Amino acid sequence: MAPTKITGCSVRDIRFPTSLEKDGSDAMNLAPDYSCPYVVLKTDSALEGHGITFTVGKGNEIVCHAVTVLSKMVVGQSLDTIYGNFGMFWRSLTSEDQMRWLGPEKGVMHLAVAALTNALWDLWAKIEGKPLWKLLVDMEPEKLVSTIDFRYMMDALTPQEAIDMLKKARNGREKREKEMQENGFPCYTTSCGWLGYEDDKIKKLCKEALAEGITRFKAKVGADLADDKRRCRLLRDLIGPKNILLVDANQRWEVQESIDWMKELVDCNITWIEEPTSPDDILGHQEIAKALVPLGIGVATGEQCQNRIMFKQFIKAGAMQFCQIDACRLGGVSECVAVILMACKYGVPICPHGGGVGLCELIQHLSIFDYIAVSASLENRMTEYLDHLHQHFKNPCVMNRGNYVPPKAPGYSIDMKEESLAEYEWPKGKVWQKLIAQGAYTVE
Ligand SMILES: C[C@H](O)[C@@H](O)[C@@H](O)[C@H](O)C(=O)O
Numbered sequence: 001m002a003p004t005k006i007t008g009c010s011v012r013d014i015r016f017p018t019s020l021e022k023d024g025s026d027a028m029n030l031a032p033d034y035s036c037p038y039v040v041l042k043t044d045s046a047l048e049g050h051g052i053t054f055t056v057g058k059g060n061e062i063v064c065h066a067v068t069v070l071s072k073m074v075v076g077q078s079l080d081t082i083y084g085n086f087g088m089f090w091r092s093l094t095s096e097d098q099m100r101w102l103g104p105e106k107g108v109m110h111l112a113v114a115a116l117t118n119a120l121w122d123l124w125a126k127i128e129g130k131p132l133w134k135l136l137v138d139m140e141p142e143k144l145v146s147t148i149d150f151r152y153m154m155d156a157l158t159p160q161e162a163i164d165m166l167k168k169a170r171n172g173r174e175k176r177e178k179e180m181q182e183n184g185f186p187c188y189t190t191s192c193g194w195l196g197y198e199d200d201k202i203k204k205l206c207k208e209a210l211a212e213g214i215t216r217f218k219a220k221v222g223a224d225l226a227d228d229k230r231r232c233r234l235l236r237d238l239i240g241p242k243n244i245l246l247v248d249a250n251q252r253w254e255v256q257e258s259i260d261w262m263k264e265l266v267d268c269n270i271t272w273i274e275e276p277t278s279p280d281d282i283l284g285h286q287e288i289a290k291a292l293v294p295l296g297i298g299v300a301t302g303e304q305c306q307n308r309i310m311f312k313q314f315i316k317a318g319a320m321q322f323c324q325i326d327a328c329r330l331g332g333v334s335e336c337v338a339v340i341l342m343a344c345k346y347g348v349p350i351c352p353h354g355g356g357v358g359l360c361e362l363i364q365h366l367s368i369f370d371y372i373a374v375s376a377s378l379e380n381r382m383t384e385y386l387d388h389l390h391q392h393f394k395n396p397c398v399m400n401r402g403n404y405v406p407p408k409a410p411g412y413s414i415d416m417k418e419e420s421l422a423e424y425e426w427p428k429g430k431v432w433q434k435l436i437a438q439g440a441y442t443v444e
């Protein structure tokens with residue numbers, strides 16, 4: 001029987017002790033524990049929608065609570081109401097009369113919206129029996145555009161323009177889909193360059209990645225200039241002159257400091273500086289881009305860019321040369337599609353952010369959709385890949401010679417294995433109980 005309504009919602013606080021190995025560490029997040037609220041939407045059939053958003057440990061329970069509060073607006077709704085006009089349904093979640101005050105459309109509330117709407121999209125793709133990228137690619141342009149809330153975007157992109165863009169990109173779609181199936185979508189890796197890694201570990205991981213066919217690498221910078229010079233030189237020498245090197249400062253610097261610091265690294269031939277300063281400082285990023293683009297360094301940002309309205313300003317101001325949408329920071333798939341369309345209109349390539357648990361599983365769908373159905377270009381486009389925690393997913397992302405292989409299973413690739421959920425649920429899971437007993441963690 002096909003599902004007709006949402007009958008229940010469960011949320012679990014899932015955390016992984018990644019900080020023990022310094023996986024995921026950067027100049028601002030010294031010891032992150034990759035975590036997610038794990039949401040399951042139940043229906044009146046056997047099908048379920050699974051969704052996550054991403055945090056780095058403490059406070060994950062706050063997002064879980066926000067999801068529980070918001071889920072009351074989803075449970076009991078008919079699927080006709082939800083999917084009949086998804087854009088309006090999404091607005092009802094982000095703009096509830098009283099809860100809107102907590103955002104609007106930012107912070108904890110927007111992370112909660114992401115977790116819930118990711119679950120709704122996962123369910124939609126499962127109902128259609130398609131992986132999410134294929135659901136998006138096959139959807140009629142009018143229908144896809146109706147899933148987007150265009151409020152505050154109309155000065156940059158109208159629904160009609162979006163429909164026209166999608167229709168135009170239908171040309172050559174089959175060929176591009178075939179190409180994706182054959183070659184996959186290009187990735188870059190961050191796994192070799194976490195800030196807390198010793199040089200020997202960097203060397204070992206970098207050599208392994210090169211052997212696997214990866215040609216694009218990202219290093220964390222921003223804490224110490226002499227250290228950055230040494231690490232970037234080490235990486236450049238390891239990967240050779242032709243491969244791509246990116247760096248990420250995770251918001252560590254002032255505006256002028258960003259420019260000065262990057263000038264010191266210029267001889268390492270760096271393609272982008274990511275998050276040099278506050279993610280809210282549009283004019284600051286614009287100034288940095290003005291100084292660095294002539295030196296061949298673009299500005300990348302987006303993993304903490306809170307909504308489509310912020311992206312609009314960054315894009316229109318020439319403040320980002322690479323647009324790093326985040327599947328869990330933006331309010332789910334339809335807001336990501338909105339930014340993908342807007343970035344395409346203004347000629348800014350989409351390079352999604354994948355640092356975190358499950359993000360690689362999600363963003364591959366968005367990049368593949370972007371290439372087949374929107375931008376039709378691979379120029380300057382690459383999707384982040386991290387070699388962490390994939391073993392916990394039922395359908396983990398698959399890499400082939402540095403390219404994401406398009407997922408085949410119906411849904412948004414989010415389902416985690418039940419045993420992983422049980423072991424890593426904070427604080428009662430077996431893994432956490434052991435670490436707490438050893439004194440490595442305390443429950444506050
Ligand atoms: C705390 C996280 O690992 C971040 O360092 C990570 O998301 C990073 O900014 C990235 O670009 O992957």
Ligand SMILES: [Mg+2]
Pocket residue numbers: 248250274275303355
């Ligand atoms: Mg980053």
